[in-house]
Amino acid sequence: MNILLSAFLFLGTSVPFSHEYSMGAPDSACIRMQPGHTFDPQTSEPPVMLTLEKDQVAPGGSIRLKLEGLSGGSFKGFIIQARQVGNEDNQVGSFETEQASYMTCGRGIHNSLTHQSSADKQSVEALWKAPQDFEGEVVFRYSAVVAYDKYWVRMETPQVRVTRSAPQETTEASESPVFVDGIQFPEEDQPTETSSSTSFTNFDSGLEDASQSSESESSRDTLFSTTATTTTTTTTTTTTTTPELTTETSSLESDNPIFIGCGSSKSCFGIPQDCINTGGCQAVVSYEPSGTDWLFKVTGKSDGYIAVGLSSDERMGDDLTTACYYDQGLGEIQIQSGVNNGYSNEVLTPPQFAIHDFKGSYEDGYISCEYKRPSTVEVPKLVRTLDLGKDKFVIFLAEGGFGSGQIFKHRSKDKSAEPQALGIVSNLEAHSKxxxxxxxxxxxxxxxxxxxxxxxxxxxxxxxxxxxxxxxxxxxxxxxxxxxxxxxxxxxxxxxxxxxxxxxxxxxxxxxxxxxxxxxxxxxxxxxxxxxxxxxxxxxxxxxxxxxxxxxxxxxxxxxxxxxxxxxxxxxxxxxxxxxxxxxxxxxxxxxxxxxxxxxxxxxxxxxxxxxxxxxxxxxxxxxxxxxxxxxxxxxxxxxxxxxxxxxxxxxxxxxxxxxxxxxxxxxxxxxxxxxxxxxxxxx
The missing domain is CATH 1.20.120 (Four Helix Bundle (Hemerythrin (Met), subunit A))
Known part of the structure; x- marks a missing residue:
């Protein structure tokens, strides 16, 4: 017994409580932005600087920023965030870049940046996008690591004002980023913050949180695995119908629940063009991360169906589709998955392929449904695997008639302007006509x-x-x-x-x-x-x-x-x-x-x-x-x-x-x- 106890104590004191994060800081390093070890942060002038292209921006607008070493110097690791002045615990907006990895902090998506590797780097550029429903002052806070014993924390830029009176810019959107652990957790599943005694180690690999145990890291790796494929689903349908069918054309009211969070916590796309901003939408689709899945919501005025397509390009064909339709014979909303073969659609088997947690209703001539898809979907008809977290998609949205058990040709249709990762939060612009x-x-x-x-x-x-x-x-x-x-x-x-x-x-x-x-x-x-x-x-x-x-x-x-x-x-x-x-x-x-x-x-x-x-x-x-x-x-x-x-x-x-x-x-x-x-x- 004494031998076992001695061995246990030896192992307990020999295993260091640290992990290497050569791919960047973990999501749990959101608040303090500080590594913890025997060395204190530097108080001298930092050898890096974060510069912004302007000091004010309109809601939904973008600011280009650049973190670079001064006098030709380099740095190894970093964290960049935008925080609301007066509420510094609140991360604001989202980033777009291919030169860094994303972190999920608080309730946002891609609202923090960290390094992709521990290699020396002279500069990193990114695009920060302000929420469409936010006005106020924002400050960019950043930490940088130059060497194991040299790091600077929580440095700040001058304040940036987000206001509707800011000059409107015409800026071509940067290339959509590649996801790295780019999935937002629901609030109850987010990594919890550690206390002020949280320590960081191994700064040659960047900012690291040493409080995470091996077990939690292992489970985190399992959670973010992108090799698993879901082919079976469990679906629950909840349907509410009105006694009579209405076909009068009308648009969605501005207070419809589907518009809540559009452009700030989820992405939205509607028809006709630009209706999310101007009103008068006939149909709207929204999507957002939900744990390891993606939650889609669809609402529109129709007595037939509303369909959503995920396409890798701007052309129809080889696309994964989802149609929510009103079956008048059954008096309820149904859902089916399909694949576009050119301009025709083939229903997958089973019809609810890779769909779960489905809910649908039909009331006063409006179709409403929501459903979840796993982050990774292997579609046999496409002979490829779709990674909803990393791949870029053009969103197709269509409305049409349904009868005699089949979906008819759409009456109206539109598509988003260009392929974009689903994790980029925005009100999608329609393809220019x-x-x-x-x-x-x-x-x-x-x-x-x-x-x-x-x-x-x-x-x-x-x-x-x-x-x-x-x-x-x-x-x-x-x-x-x-x-x-x-x-x-x-x-x-x-x-x-x-x-x-x-x-x-x-x-x-x-x-x-x-x-x-x-x-x-x-x-x-x-x-x-x-x-x-x-x-x-x-x-x-x-x-x-x-x-x-x-x-x-x-x-x-x-x-x-x-x-x-x-x-x-x-x-x-x-x-x-x-x-x-x-x-x-x-x-x-x-x-x-x-x-x-x-x-x-x-x-x-x-x-x-x-x-x-x-x-x-x-x-x-x-x-x-x-x-x-x-x-x-x-x-x-x-x-x-x-x-x-x-x-x-x-x-x-x-x-x-x-x-x-x-x-x-x-x-x-x-x-x-x-x-x-x-x-x-x-x-x-």
Whole structure:
């Protein structure tokens, strides 16, 4: 017994109460920021300095900071925090960097930085982001280790003011960081602070907390393991439904619980674009760490489903999806996991794959659900493992209909701007649709407006305004050339913009939607037309009729194919146009055809009244080789010029109204909810 006791005492006094943290300080070193051993902190001027790019920032704004050794010196370890003045125990905001590791302190996420290794370093740069719901004074506090016996603690920068009156910055977000132990604990699971006697040791490896036991460190390593995979789930469904189904379009109220903590303790994304900040959200998804899992919450106005997708890029395909849908037959909310294969979705087996703690409700036409996913999800259909704590994702959010046991194509959809780690707390910005909107507007302006007017002028007004020339050129030809060059410029610009947006060819199969192919054909014909016009022969040349037919055919074919391509564009997800847009396009086609009929009749009447025989407004009639006067040889307007001008004015006015309406639908898409609210469109 004495031998065993002696051995026990020997082991107890021989094992040092310290651990190496070569990857940075542990999370429990949040408060004191001080190593503890026989050496006291230095009181001299520190050889390192933390500099900030500015002294005030707006809520949600960012400040760049840099910790660097002075006079070319280096340092080994550090901790950096931002703390609220007057409440120094409260860490504020979050950091973004790839040059350091993150610490979880208090209730925030990524609100402290520490070193990644014990190697000498001359500088470390990071981006600090202020909470969107915070205003006040902040001070940056930092500690640095130069050598085992030389360290400085709790140094502070001048105060930074977070205020809405600060100048708004336009700063490109830095690259999202790689997670290192980047999981936030619930309050009850957070590492507890040690007393003032907490000691640190082994400063060659950085700041370390010696009070943590081997057992707790071992459990911590197990807790943060990223090799475990969850494939089975236990799900509890709680459903509340209203007796009747409502389909009236409305937005979420600003006091909806899902908005609590957005941008400060969790990330949020909504549709339509920027609705988290401006209001009027149709659907919202939020996500935040919950222990070793990730908690997702989804709320929106829908009688069908709201779906969330996690994508590694900005394209649909190979994405993990989650759909919360209202099953009217069962009268309850259900949930299912799926995988996007291109633009189709395949439900996983079981449907609640890697989902647990599910709760759902349907009340007053609103779907609400929340669920958890493990940090690591191995998806067989994707042939890869998703690490929700480290990987970067683009968030897709969609709303659509559900019936007969299946999910229909979404009615509205949006995605976040770029891949971002889930642990970066922010209100996500939607992907910019500028190029798409410009592409659509340019093509409508080209083929609905300018090309149509140019073709009308060339076909029916060659014998009009002959007494008014500019540089010896008739008015019809000047305006025809202007319209067609405008068409050419808008088409080429729109063609380039959509390829820049897609970064290549579309993933939509031609059999599903031939818009892309039709657009390329239109652009090719349009590009050829002015080149062919430059090669035209003299009006009296025997080959001139052939040119006339070729020029006529290519111009009209380009417009025809272009308008058909616009019809197909209405069906594209990226366009986000209401299906009623087809009615406006059909109205234009009908009006365009009617005006051709009216003007053709007027031209035939004018031909019959001409005194000079053999002259025709239709150059294609000269295919038999008979010549016709050039427009420069005609000195007066053909009969009926006044009535033709009247119908031209009518055509231009109506064409401008229709084109403007179509362009507004493109620019303000998705606009269906607004049109439904004001009664122009019926709710779907």
């Amino acid at each position: 500028l190029f798409i909107k410009l592409h659509g507007s340019f093509m409508i302006g080209a083929w609905i407006l300018s090309a149509s007017i140019g073709i009308i002028l060339a076909r029916y007004f060659k014998q009009t305004w002959l007494g008014s020339k500019c540089c010896k050129v008739d008015q019809w030809f000047i305006w025809h050339r202007f319209c067609m060059l405008t068409t050419w410029g808008l088409t080429i610009a729109g063609f380039i913009l959509i390829f820049l947006e897609l970064d290549g060819w579309t993933e939509i199969p031609i059999s599903d939607n031939p818009h892309a192919v039709l657009g390329c054909i239109t652009t090719g014909l349009c590009f050829m037309q002015p080149l062919i016009a430059l090669l035209r022969c003299h009006p009296e040349h025997k080959q001139r009729p052939i040119f006339n037919w070729i020029h006529w055919f290519i111009g009209n074919a380009a417009q025809l194919v272009g308008i058909v391509a616009i019809f197909f564009a209405v069906e594209l997800d990226k366009a986000q146009l209401p299906k009623e847009t087809d009615y406006l396009l059909a109205a234009f086609v009908a009006f365009h055809f009617l005006m051709h009929v009216i003007l053709s009749i007027l031209m035939c009447t004018s031909d019959m009244r001409k005194e000079k025989q053999g002259y025709s407004a239709y150059p294609m009639r000269s295919l038999n080789g008979k010549g016709y006067p050039d427009y420069d040889e005609v000195k007066r307007d053909a009969p009926g010029g006044g009535i033709r001008k009247f119908f031209l004015v009518i055509y231009i006015l109506v064409d401008c109204v229709l084109a403007t309406a179509l362009i507004l639908l493109v620019v303000y898409a998705p606009i269906r909810p607004t049109l439904e609210d004001i009664g122009i469109l019926r709710p779907q």
